[in-house]
Amino acid sequence: MRKIFKILGIVILVGIFGGTIYFLYTKSKKVPDVYETKNPFVSNVIRKTVATGSVVPRKEIEIVPQVSGIIDELYVVAGDFVKKDQVIAKIKIIPDMVNLNNAENRLNRAKLSADDAKVDFDRQQKLYDQKVISFEEYKKAKVTYDSSKEELSAAENNLDLIKNGVTKKASTATNTLVRSTVNGMVLDVPIKEGNSVIQSNTFNNGTAICTVADMQDMIFKGKVDETEVGKIKEGMNIELEIGAIEKDKFGAILEYIAPKGKEENGAIQFEIKANVVLKENQFIRAGYSANANIVLEKKDSVLVIPEGLLKFEKDSSFVEVETAIPQTFEKRMVKTGISDGINIEITEGLTKADKVKGEKVDPKKVKEEEKKKA
Incomplete structure (x- = not known):
């Protein structure tokens, strides 16, 4: 019985030793690398550059009042379409007290002068009718009277302008009504009724009541x-x-391409402008961010390979092509053309039948895929 146990123990030890040796042998045995292969194919190659920017109206017009005052009424909101000369706001004038006082004094003096000139003219007319004075004296009195009437009218108009911004003679033409200067869409109305506004003058641009732009002319x-x-x-x-x-x-x-660049974040950037071609009923809101793809070079139906398969040696480029023996590759020099960043044109060195060495793959996955295909 002891002999049987000894023999059984020896067999087990030999089995364990042999299994260990086999395991170490299989573990140390190098598994050959497997690489995927890709064939060159025919495709279009487009080399382009990308510019970042935004889409904006070609012309954005700020509507600025011609008089200072307070916004009494607003007739538009952002998004409205307006036509040229359409009234968009009404301004209530707050007159300057110094100018108002001077205008009232001018009007009072003009009334006094007009009354005095009328009395003199009436007297001179009676004397002329009686042929007591000459025509020259009568004419002189009439000119003085007419001039005083014009001065009185001018003083009244000046006072009306300072008070109300409109004269009696030109009731339709008034600076208190702000009108659009172009046709287009109202993009922004930065003020509200009751806000004070300043007129446009030589010292400042004035307060913008709204911004109007033609949304069909975008760049x-x-x-x-x-x-x-x-x-x-x-x-x-x-x-x-x-x-x-x-x-x-x-x-x-x-x-448009700017003739002068500007430095931004350490790089020189040049501004460009492009006319956007809108189709019928297409609408783009102002300020949308956009990327512009500019085609620099394009070739149709040329032989290409993925750019990642290309390798470089000094000033030359080459690929590794599979020989008649599977998974055995040889170096082959090639000449390249344009690239789009993904595929690159091959002008010499390859045909569509060649198999170009690609990335290393897991042999297990290859076997699994072969089984699935079978």
Whole structure:
């Protein structure tokens, strides 16, 4: 019985030792690397640069009053369409007391002068009718009387302007009614009824009552880096991608490149402008941020490979192509063309039948995929 246990123990020890040796052998055995392969294919390659910016109206007009005062009534809100000469606000004038006092004094003096000139003219007219005085003396009195009447009218108008901003003779033409100077949409009304406003003059721009713009005449304003600005020119087609409008893309034509750049965050940026081509019933709100894709070069139906497969050696580029033996590769020099950042054009060195070495893959996954295909 003891012999049986000894033999059984020896067999178990030999089995354990043999299993350990086999395990260590299989563990130390190197598994060959497996790489995926990709064939060159025909595709279009577009090399482009991207400019960031926003879409804004070509012209934004600030409507500024011609008199100072208080907003008595507002007739528009943001989003309204207005026509040229349409009334958008009414201003109540608060007259300056010094100017008001001077105007009232001028009117009183003009009345006194007019009354005195009338008395003199009436006397001279009676004498002229009796042929006591000459026509020259009569004419002189009449001119003086007419001049005093004009001065009285001017003083009355001046007082009306200071008080009300409008004269009796020109009741339809008044500075108290603020009118739009262009056709367009009201973008912003920064004031409210009761706010004080200042007229436009040589010392300041005045208080803007509202901003009006033609929303059918939009432009893209963006910036291009100095490394790309030499590759673009006026007249190039641009494709706009607006972040707030994901589904639609808008066409534009580059029409302006700044002759002078500005430094921003250590880089020189050049401003560009492009005319946005809107389709019928398309509407873009002012201030939308957008990316402009500017096509620098385009080639159709050329042989390409993923740019990540390309390798470099000094000034040359090459790829590794699979030989007749699977998973065995050889170096092959190639010549390249333009790249779009994903695919690169191959002008010489490859055909569509070649298999180019790609990334390393897990052999287990390869076997699993082969089983699934089987």
